[in-house]
Amino acid sequence: MRLVFAGTPDVAVPTLQELIDSPDHEVVGVITRPDTTAGRGRKVVRSEVGVLADAHGLEVITPRKMGDPEVAEALARWNADLGVVVAYGGLIPQAVLDMLPHGWVNLHFSVLPAWRGAAPVQAAIAAGDEITGASIFALEAGLDTGPVYGTLTERIRATDTSGDLLARLAVSGAGLARAVIDGIAAGELIPVPQDVEGISHAAKITTDDARVRWDLPSHIIDRTVRAHTPAPGAWTTLGDARIKLGPVTPVDGQEIPGDLSTGTLAVTKKAVFVGTASGAVRLSTVQAPGKKSMNAADWARGSHLDGTEQFG
The missing domain is CATH 3.40.50.170 (Formyl transferase, N-terminal domain)
Incomplete structure (x- = not known):
């Protein structure tokens, strides 16, 4: 034909x-x-x-x-x-x-x-x-x-x-x-x-669809991030900055350092956790404005995070 x-x-x-x-x-x-x-x-x-x-x-x-x-x-x-x-x-x-x-x-x-x-x-x-x-x-x-x-x-x-x-x-x-x-x-x-x-x-994906809502359960956040990777890219805010996120991993209570409220970050030497409506997620990669994507723990160290920060 x-x-x-x-x-x-x-x-x-x-x-x-x-x-x-x-x-x-x-x-x-x-x-x-x-x-x-x-x-x-x-x-x-x-x-x-x-x-x-x-x-x-x-x-x-x-x-x-x-x-x-x-x-x-x-x-x-x-x-x-x-x-x-x-x-x-x-x-x-x-x-x-x-x-x-x-x-x-x-x-x-x-x-x-x-x-x-x-x-x-x-x-x-x-x-x-x-x-x-x-x-x-x-x-x-x-x-x-x-x-x-x-x-x-x-x-x-x-x-x-x-x-x-x-x-x-x-x-x-x-x-x-x-x-x-x-x-x-x-x-x-x-x-x-x-x-x-x-x-x-x-429906056609919009940038707003890719924004992470931390007041949702961890498994929903996981799906949201994966669905919008690589485009348009899942994102959240830290202060006035828009932060782009790579895929996340839901974790149980034994892995979480402390009791995290929704959107609150917990930083260890090797990982960064974020509280959700049920449990938490571990971040894989993070991309700050004007920067390349990097390992979440490296990003946290370079940003001098102390674990009191909260994603919007």
């Missing part, structure tokens, strides 16, 4: 590579988000998908919106059979969906209908789910509502961050995408409507 690929970040790269390597299909064009600028020198940064496509000599377009005329023009020029979407980062209007003979399919990182929306992996970790996965479904006007061609499941490990889990799902999802596209090409797959029960939604 002649394929159009739409995607942007690194989690989309394994699927694009899988399709490029397929002897049975041809990627005839790639759509990705526009280049951005970063750093003090305002260097132009290409998306990870754009970089891979360039390396393979594929034609790439970077429209501001999928409804821009250049998209329709490119699709007509590419004469593709099927569109494949992985974490593109923009909505595809119905007129564009209707342009390809076999429509468009989307790789979504949950077992639909659970966690429809922008941040399914983060939502699954934050909710304490034990199992998640990936789904390939036919795109339609609704948000992640289309019929499903295939799914896979993945156990969420106790220490998984969203980055860890997404990395595994990106790889296994690439294999699922290729298998589904093979099945569509052979005329062997019919998508199945999603179940009307078990629907949940995962």
Whole structure:
């Protein structure tokens, strides 16, 4: 099949590579988000998908919106059979969906209908789910509502961050995408409507979502931090400073030096503990404003903490 690929970040790269390597299909064009600028020198940064496509000599377009005329023009020029979407980062209007003979399919990182929306992996970790996965479904006007061609499941490990889990799902999802596209090409797959029960939604993550609330139990704080690592990064405040936190470990009373109130720090030679609504957590890494991330005990020593401080 002649394929159009739409995607942007690194989690989309394994699927694009899988399709490029397929002897049975041809990627005839790639759509990705526009280049951005970063750093003090305002260097132009290409998306990870754009970089891979360039390396393979594929034609790439970077429209501001999928409804821009250049998209329709490119699709007509590419004469593709099927569109494949992985974490593109923009909505595809119905007129564009209707342009390809076999429509468009989307790789979504949950077992639909659970966690429809922008941040399914983060939502699954934050909710304490034990199992998640990936789904390939036919795109339609609704948000992640289309019929499903295939799914896979993945156990969420106790220490998984969203980055860890997404990395595994990106790889296994690439294999699922290729298998589904093979099945569509052979005329062997019919998508199945999603179940009307078990629907949940995962809204786009905001910076405020990643703020740690120390008045919650330690296991909830653990999930919150892991769900927002590496992006946007879990954080708290110490005085007027915003402190970024790496994954934390809930600890029982025997490990805690003293009785800690919520948000209060306890510092030992080798560890930093913070009180929560139930028990405490041990910090792993801390990043102060303008500094690099460092071991929590080293941060405490360098900051001359005496154990009376409290996170906000």
